[in-house]
Structures are given as C-alpha cells and as structure tokens.
Amino acid sequence: MSYLRLAVCVIGVYSMFLVRISVPFQSIDGTSSDKFNSPLFLGTCQSFLSCLSALGYILLRRKSGQTLTQTLGLIDSSKPVTNGTANGTANGTTNGSAKSNGHTSHHHDTPSRNKSLLLRYFQCSVFITSAAPFGFAALSYITYPAMVLGKSCKLVPVMLMNVVLYRRKFAAHKYLVVAMVTLGITMFMGFGKEKPSKASKNADLSAYTQLIGITYLLINLLIDGATNSTQDEIFARYRVTGQQMMFWINLFSTVLTSFISVLPLPYIPVLHPSNSGTELQGALEFIRTHPSVIVPLAQFALTGALGQLFIFETLQHFGSLTLVTITLTRKLFTMLLSVVVYNHKLTPGQWLGAAVVFAGISVEAWVKRKDVHAKRVIQEKEKARIKTL
Numbered sequence: 557m558s559y560l561r562l563a564v565c566v567i568g569v570y571s572m573f574l575v576r577i578s579v580p581f582q583s584i585d586g587t588s589s590d591k592f593n594s595p596l597f598l599g600t601c602q603s604f605l606s607c608l609s610a611l612g613y614i615l616l617r618r619k620s621g622q623t624l625t626q627t628l629g630l631i632d633s634s635k636p637v638t639n640g641t642a643n644g645t646a647n648g649t650t651n652g653s654a655k656s657n658g659h660t661s662h663h664h665d666t667p668s669r670n671k672s673l674l675l676r677y678f679q680c681s682v683f684i685t686s687a688a689p690f691g692f693a694a695l696s697y698i699t700y701p702a703m704v705l706g707k708s709c710k711l712v713p714v715m716l717m718n719v720v721l722y723r724r725k726f727a728a729h730k731y732l733v734v735a736m737v738t739l740g741i742t743m744f745m746g747f748g749k750e751k752p753s754k755a756s757k758n759a760d761l762s763a764y765t766q767l768i769g770i771t772y773l774l775i776n777l778l779i780d781g782a783t784n785s786t787q788d789e790i791f792a793r794y795r796v797t798g799q800q801m802m803f804w805i806n807l808f809s810t811v812l813t814s815f816i817s818v819l820p821l822p823y824i825p826v827l828h829p830s831n832s833g834t835e836l837q838g839a840l841e842f843i844r845t846h847p848s849v850i851v852p853l854a855q856f857a858l859t860g861a862l863g864q865l866f867i868f869e870t871l872q873h874f875g876s877l878t879l880v881t882i883t884l885t886r887k888l889f890t891m892l893l894s895v896v897v898y899n900h901k902l903t904p905g906q907w908l909g910a911a912v913v914f915a916g917i918s919v920e921a922w923v924k925r926k927d928v929h930a931k932r933v934i935q936e937k938e939k940a941r942i943k944t945l
Contacts, residue, residue: 561873568866569882570889572859590842592849595692596817597839599685601853603809606861610803613865617799629800630670669794674804676790680783681808685816687779690772697769704887706773708741711880713781718876721782722789729923730877736916740909741884747905784876791872798868806864881917888913 592598618627625631695703711734718724790801817835843849870879888910895902902910 558873561869562878565866565870565874566882569863569870569879570886572863572866573883573886575855575859590846592839592842592846592853594835594839594842595688596813596835598853598856599688600810600813600817601857602860603806603813605857606864607803607806607810609861609865610799610806610868614797614799614803628803629794629796630673631666631795673790673794673796676786676794677801677804678808680786680790680801680805681812683779683783683786684805685809685812687776687783690776690779694769694772694776697765697772702766702769703773704745705742706770706777708745708884709738710777710780710884711738711877713777714784714876714880715781717778717781717785718788721785722792724785724788724792726877727923729919733916733920734877736919737881737884737913740912740914740916741888743909743912744888744906745909747903747909784871784880787871788876791875798870798872799865801871802864802868885913885917 614627691703694706698706715726715730715734718726787801790796814836817839820834843853867879870882892902892910
C-alpha cells in the first residue's frame, strides 16, 4: 500500500508541475510585451485556491460525528501518539528518536496545544512567503544554470535544518542517499547544455554581482529547509493530516500576502516592482487592461492547488526528504523521457549523474525493502508464538 501511495504522489507531483510550467505567462495575448509583475497577488490566488481545495478534501473525508474543530485538526488527544514508529521510519528518523526528542502528541490542554500548533502553521506561512522573493531576486544576479545547480542541492539544507532546528536524527543510509542524489543531480545539471536566462544575457557578471546572487540563493534554500523541517516537526509532534496542514498554512499565507498587497510600499525589487500604489491596485489594473491574463492566472493557481494535495500527502507519509527528492528528480526524469520521445542527446557526464541518482534511490529502496522484510519475519514469529500458547 505504501508503494502504491508513493507512486500516486510521484505521478501527481510530476504531472501538476509539468502542466504548470506550460502556463503562458511570457506572452499574454501574443501582441503585447507587457508582463504580469504582481508576484504577491499571484501567490495570494494560489494560496486561496489551495486553502479551498484542502478544505473541500477534508470535508469530503470527514467521518460521521466529527466536529468542525476535529475535522480541521484542532483536537485534544488524550492518548499519547508517537510518530517515531509510525511515521518516523518513513521520514528517515531512527526508531524511537521521536520519543527521545519528546515528539509526542500528548496534550491535555487543548487551548495550549492549538495555540502552539497554529503558531507552527503561521511560522511555515511566513517562511513560504519570504522565501520566494529571494529566489526570484537571485536570478537577477546569477545565470539560470547556476540557479538550477544551487536548487539541486536543496536536500542538504533540508536535512541540515532538521538537525539544527529540531535535533532530528536520521538513519545512516539517509546521509548516503542525500549525498548521492545531490551529487548526481549536480552532475546532471552541470554537464547539461542549459542556456542562461534573459536576465543574464548581458552578461559578463562580476564576482561581486554573482556573490549577491549566490547569497540570495543560499537564503532561499535555508528558508526552504526551515519550512520543510518545521513541517516534519508538526507531523512528529501533532496528530494532523497533510490536508489539515495544507489548509492552515495556505489560510495564513492568504491572510499574510493579502495584508502586504494592500500596503502602500515603496519600490522593492521582485516583491513590489511598482513605484506607486499598492500591489493589489497594480494587479487589478493589469487584469483590467489585459483580461486574457485571467485564464493563465486560474490555470497557475489551480495546478498549484492540486499539486499541493499530492505534496502534503507525500509530506505526511514519507517526509520532506522524500518530497524534495521527488521534486528534484522531476527534471532528470523529464529529460530522460525526452531522450526516448524526441531522440535528444545527453552528455556522458549527464548519463553518469543519472546513474549516481538512480544508485542513491536504489539504496533507499533496498533499505526500505529490507526493513519491511524484517518486520514481516518478526510478525510471523509472533503469530507462531501466539499459536503455541
């Protein structure tokens, strides 16, 4: 069942991302060179629709007799539930680490539990809202291939922030898998023939300029790592589902970005590229003068909302390391598919990088299979012992 769930999550994340990147934002109507420059409004549309999608999903899955607060995950669990054994192995933690770190969801004081949980959700929404501008800003100072190479190392900050912020321990093979996947994807991207982005066409970037871009990129990666590790912490400490987390994080993100969008901010690169008015005014004015942008906006928000359902399902059952591995290997599998379909050529370095990634994934699959087999042997022995009593 876990393999089938993982396969569904992988297919869902891949398909939604591939559909999303085809959304036509570069040219709105084929005649105008104007571009939509309201990233906060775009983020608000996506988070709002994602919030509604999560709410619809959890209401459809609602059990009879449940109150609304229980349905939304705001409940007091009188029995201690430790995710160290149920989810800890899937998240890469060693057995019992959740116990040793105090990660149990044994909270008798419901208001205190809810306040702590909602603060964690709000923390994630702040991280998500603040990470994107640094990623966009980095592209103004470094080439797109450099950006892709930096993003290919995302597994490292995710694991690092898990260890630093929450002292989470991982099984030894996880460090090997992260190192192999990071090395393989770096090789795959580095030996490719990516073209620089438009921002870097003028191009001889000075060392100082590249340093600024790399700094922005590192900040983006660290904030992303903090987001993923906080989400892992929520699953380890509280008994919530992925869709409940998705609902609250997107609700807070919608409120946060909406508030910022109506503030009369000065010119801020990426975050507020207009010199006058508010972000909301600029977005609504652009939509009024370019009504054809409505369809791409809806497509972007819808694919993001549906994709998040698969993302949070993966987070809940397999952890952030597995999720980041899926998102990072998406481009690798897409390019390998293009070799078969369109007869594209990969360099020897790219083939070597792909081999290293597959080797890392194979190590993870072999260890999981070994663990499952060991558990089955123990269960069979326990059944045999009970029969002899």
